[in-house]
Amino acid sequence: MPVISRGARGRLPLYTQLKERIWEMVEQGQLKPGDQLPSERELCERYNISRMTCRQALSDLVNEGLLYRMQGRGTFVASPKVTQGLLGLTGFTEDMLSRGLIPETLVLSVEVVPASNKVAAFLELAIGERVVRLVRLRLASGQPMCLEQCHLPENLAPGLEKRRDLSGSLYKILSAHYGLHMVKAHETLEAVAAREREAEALEVATGSPLLLLERVTRGADGRAMEYVRSFYRGDRYRFQTELVRHEGE
């Protein structure tokens, strides 16, 4: 039984560890929507933490929409939001699999660099802060599909650039090893002509139409955790989305 650990070097804050445990329990179905959590005082005792620390974890989770509280009654697991219509937030791997294609990835480069003006703006960092830049070529059933340049704040995922499994789903890594769960993203799409760099990687002629997808992914706390620029081959990729009428329009 993984107990909340203290004192170890490089350990995560106690409230973060508690948040992780509760996330896990919900994800694994040990806690279902509507279920009541142990009371704050009971959690304190069980994990040997103070009430304020416990409350910080719970308050965060309430803000993130995982839980809700009722004064005098208790803390409960919230129902998943009804985000009807919108397509799910998925990475390349899941996207390709859902289209019946086999995703593969070539890691072209990974390094820690200071954030450029643009990257800093998207990730809401100060210019020059350290970010991990990961460039990957993504294949679908053996064919080049997408050239992807991904930026993450280094402090959110320290040591990411040294990992050996960067050819898999980045979101899986972030979730499993860094406790970062993507919750929402803002995307823009535009049509651009392939420059030499992209054309070469994607094996098309320069000037060919590409779909440029830019995404800022946010985690449960609303912090920007990733900024991606992906160049998709225009002849192979089609983006889909559902739109819903907003109220009051």
Added chain:
Amino acid sequence: MPVISRGARGRLPLYTQLKERIWEMVEQGQLKPGDQLPSERELCERYNISRMTCRQALSDLVNEGLLYRMQGRGTFVASPKVTQGLLGLTGFTEDMLSRGLIPETLVLSVEVVPASNKVAAFLELAIGERVVRLVRLRLASGQPMCLEQCHLPENLAPGLEKRRDLSGSLYKILSAHYGLHMVKAHETLEAVAAREREAEALEVATGSPLLLLERVTRGADGRAMEYVRSFYRGDRYRFQTELVRHEGE
């Protein structure tokens, strides 16, 4: 000088009072985006509250997007969100207005034709059923932006092809005169090269990258009411969307 008050019956919590004061200061322009707030300890002293109370106010405001914090540096006023009102199901007219552009429309042709294979499939009609086909060139602030080909089942909007106001918002007409309210839509986007037809209308070179947006709009009863193919100039148009994570993924 409105001081934070304590002890009065029915008073608001101290952290709530502090939150309101900061909101006011931002709204009245005493604090502008990017400005640094007094440090937490200074706020404590100034308002005679404890640091945890002060932090609760600031944390709330961070969650609400009014402020952001940087460890070791300070707390700052955030920039207002720019991403409001981009989403939602809107037509070209609303879309352009929300971007600060002036929409104009040239009706290139309107006629009643039998549904082709493809159109019938999208609109869920039998092949050969009568549909209204409307081709329009849409301008934004005087510049060609989008070539749009729109199909509707004739029986949903009889006489539409005879109307004189087809250069306005189609959705307004459908809503006002035919009782058709769009509720949701499925869209696909891809990057294509401009053929001669599109290039000429949009005043770009053939082969230029265009964003091809295809939309099937559905009404309140779930019936497909419209199928549109729009070719947007790649250099002028950028599509935006929000993605939300589905539960259980």
Added chain:
DNA sequence: GTGCCATACTGGTATAGACAACTGGACCCC
């Protein structure tokens, strides 16, 4: 039964203090 109240739970607010982690600038050494 009906109504009320005491009680024992829940989360909500608030305090004072400690130490850790991080930033940026001053300062010194080479």
Added chain:
DNA sequence: GGGGTCCAGTTGTCTATACCAGTATGGCAC
């Protein structure tokens, strides 16, 4: 100049405690 170290100031984490406020329950008086 370049490269350190040190320091003051900032937010981040955490403790221990106290009392307030809302909710459910059960028992008592009527």
